[in-house]
Amino acid sequence: xxxxxxxxxxxxxxLTFQTNDGPIHALKDVNLEINKGDFVSFIGPSGxxxxxxxxxxxxxxxxxxxxxxxxxxxxEEARRARAYGYVFQxxxxxxxxxxxxxxxxxxxxxxxxxxEQAERVKRVLDLVELSGFxxxxxxxLSGGMQQRASIARALSFDADILLMDEPFGALDEIVRDHxxxxxxxxxxxxxxxxxxVTHSIPEAVYLSTKIVxxxxxxxxxxDVIESPLPRERPLEIRETPEFLExxxxxxxxxxxxxxxx
Amino acid sequence: MRNIIPxxxxxxxxxxxxxxxxxxxxxxxxxxxxxxxxxxxxxxxxVADTWSQEKPKLPxxxxxxxxxxxxxxxxxxxxxxxxxxxxxxxxxxxxxxxVMGTALGTLLAVGIVFNRxxxxxxxxxxxxxxxxxILAIAPMIIVVLNAVGLxxxxxxxxxxxxxxxxxxxxxxxxxxxxxxxMQLDQMRTWxxxxxxxxxxxxxxxxxxxxxxxxxxxVAASLVGxxxxxMPTGAVAGLGARLLxxxxxxxxxxxxxxxxxxxxxxxxMVGLIGLVQRVTLKRMGMAQ
Numbered sequence: 001x002x003x004x005x006x007x008x009x010x011x012x013x014x015l016t017f018q019t020n021d022g023p024i025h026a027l028k029d030v031n032l033e034i035n036k037g038d039f040v041s042f043i044g045p046s047g048x049x050x051x052x053x054x055x056x057x058x059x060x061x062x063x064x065x066x067x068x069x070x071x072x073x074x075x076e077e078a079r080r081a082r083a084y085g086y087v088f089q090x091x092x093x094x095x096x097x098x099x100x101x102x103x104x105x106x107x108x109x110x111x112x113x114x115x116e117q118a119e120r121v122k123r124v125l126d127l128v129e130l131s132g133f134x135x136x137x138x139x140x141l142s143g144g145m146q147q148r149a150s151i152a153r154a155l156s157f158d159a160d161i162l163l164m165d166e167p168f169g170a171l172d173e174i175v176r177d178h179x180x181x182x183x184x185x186x187x188x189x190x191x192x193x194x195x196x197v198t199h200s201i202p203e204a205v206y207l208s209t210k211i212v213x214x215x216x217x218x219x220x221x222x223d224v225i226e227s228p229l230p231r232e233r234p235l236e237i238r239e240t241p242e243f244l245e246x247x248x249x250x251x252x253x254x255x256x257x258x259x260x261x
Numbered sequence: 262m263r264n265i266i267p268x269x270x271x272x273x274x275x276x277x278x279x280x281x282x283x284x285x286x287x288x289x290x291x292x293x294x295x296x297x298x299x300x301x302x303x304x305x306x307x308v309a310d311t312w313s314q315e316k317p318k319l320p321x322x323x324x325x326x327x328x329x330x331x332x333x334x335x336x337x338x339x340x341x342x343x344x345x346x347x348x349x350x351x352x353x354x355x356x357x358x359x360v361m362g363t364a365l366g367t368l369l370a371v372g373i374v375f376n377r378x379x380x381x382x383x384x385x386x387x388x389x390x391x392x393x394x395i396l397a398i399a400p401m402i403i404v405v406l407n408a409v410g411l412x413x414x415x416x417x418x419x420x421x422x423x424x425x426x427x428x429x430x431x432x433x434x435x436x437x438x439x440x441x442x443m444q445l446d447q448m449r450t451w452x453x454x455x456x457x458x459x460x461x462x463x464x465x466x467x468x469x470x471x472x473x474x475x476x477x478x479v480a481a482s483l484v485g486x487x488x489x490x491m492p493t494g495a496v497a498g499l500g501a502r503l504l505x506x507x508x509x510x511x512x513x514x515x516x517x518x519x520x521x522x523x524x525x526x527x528x529m530v531g532l533i534g535l536v537q538r539v540t541l542k543r544m545g546m547a548q
Contacts, residue, residue, distance in 0.1 A: 059449075060446050084450070085450075088443050094465065096465050096544035096546065109448075138545065
């Protein structure tokens with residue numbers, strides 16, 4: 001069932017920011033293939049370029065060298081074709097719109113007919129288990145529920161790729177566990193390709209089929225780990241030796257990348 | 262109720278100071294009159310006199326109160342002697358100028374936010390426009406507009422607009438720029454057009470700034486209307502009442518016009534505050 005069709009591909013990617021304190025080498029010689037249906041996590045300390053890499057895929061930053069393709073085309077073309085949904089660290093819901101209204105926002109922008117909007121809102125709210133909250137306002141929901149609504153919004157226009165930038169970074173451990181479990185279920189049901197930036201080793205190992213370990217100064221990939229864990233993952237899997245072994249390898253990778261500091 | 266007690270305390274204190282100041286400022290006149298009649302005044306006679314002169318330097322609060330009652334409740338509102346009539350004249354110029362100023366200010370702000378050239382070129386002029394003393398430019402506006410056949414309400418409204426568009430430009434530029442980078446990036450990921458970003462994100466985000474600007478703008482607009490009424494030959498309006506009062510030494514009339522202007526400003530700012538509270542609450546943006 002698993003076809004190895006490349007969806008996102010980066011070749012010799014370089015990105016240097018020109019700042020007042022001189023150039024910052026955010027990404028250096030990054031090569032990566034992400035296949036259809038993969039769940040890829042990017043992990044590394046701050047400044048390792050993981051968010052920058054995600055933003056390059058989303059055409060929010062321009063690389064200074066090398067090439068990225070999304071579904072075989074440039075990130076800009078992919079963005080124009082609305083090929084991906086992007087989930088930011090903050091839910092970023094508009095306080096003047098209901099949850100339903102917030103999810104409708106990208107659909108309105110894309111000019112999708114009213115009747116279809118309503119049907120899609122219903123479907124994605126169901127996917128993130130928020131049915132019945134359509135008429136509520138964001139302030140009436142907890143932080144975790146708001147983030148689920150923002151995931152629903154990113155799913156609403158049926159992009160095959162989901163780019164997530166530390167979506168659960170601001171939430172507490174318990175809520176995070178719950179959302180991780182839900183995200184895996186959602187991934188299994190929708191068969192999306194997901195690129196996920198995180199700070200947390202257990203989160204990366206629990207969620208991913210592929211873990212990309214990055215290190216800073218300059219931002220680069222130090223290790224790519226293909227996870228041997230099955231796609232079906234109960235939370236308890238985190239206590240198995242296989243899981244701990246991968247977590248160990250990620251930790252080793254992070255330490256090696258850190259060098260002397 | 263918690264809010265009203267401190268306000269009433271301050272009002273009470275002000276009235277006390279006012280009565281005291283009336284005694285101090287009007288005493289000389291009372292003593293002079295008494296000296297000419299070869300009388301000396303006891304302290305209580307002096308106080309009674311300073312609080313009831315016809316043309317005092319500073320009228321006592323009850324004199325202003327009586328004048329206000331006399332010229333609002335006791336006169337027909339169509340009468341030229343009715344303060345309600347003059348207030349209405351000033352209000353209509355204020356309101357028209359305020360609406361024009363808000364429209365102009367909003368349009369300029371939209372231009373400044375969306376067009377870099379306008380940002381660089383218009384903003385310095387907007388600021389420079391406010392450094393010109395309104396008292397100097399108001400008569401010229403009246404005279405120039407009169408020469409092209411415009412008189413009455415519109416010239417006054419234009420002076421109001423001149424003062425009230427400024428806070429709206431400054432506030433709306435800030436408001437339209439208030440969405441953060443993440444919200445703008447989000448719009449970009451959906452490939453939203455500039456117009457869509459404006460209507461769906463920038464404009465709603467600017468609402469708290471908009472209402473704050475309106476409150477400052479409406480007060481400025483009232484000042485503009487009053488200033489605009491002075492060079493028109495004191496025909497009608499609160500500004501005309503102020504000018505006529507100072508010509509004839511009618512201090513009681515001046516003070517009652519001043520208090521009416523303050524009350525008008527309070528009502529207008531209060532109404533905008535009410536709309537602000539209801540709107541922002543419904544938009545989930547109440548502070």
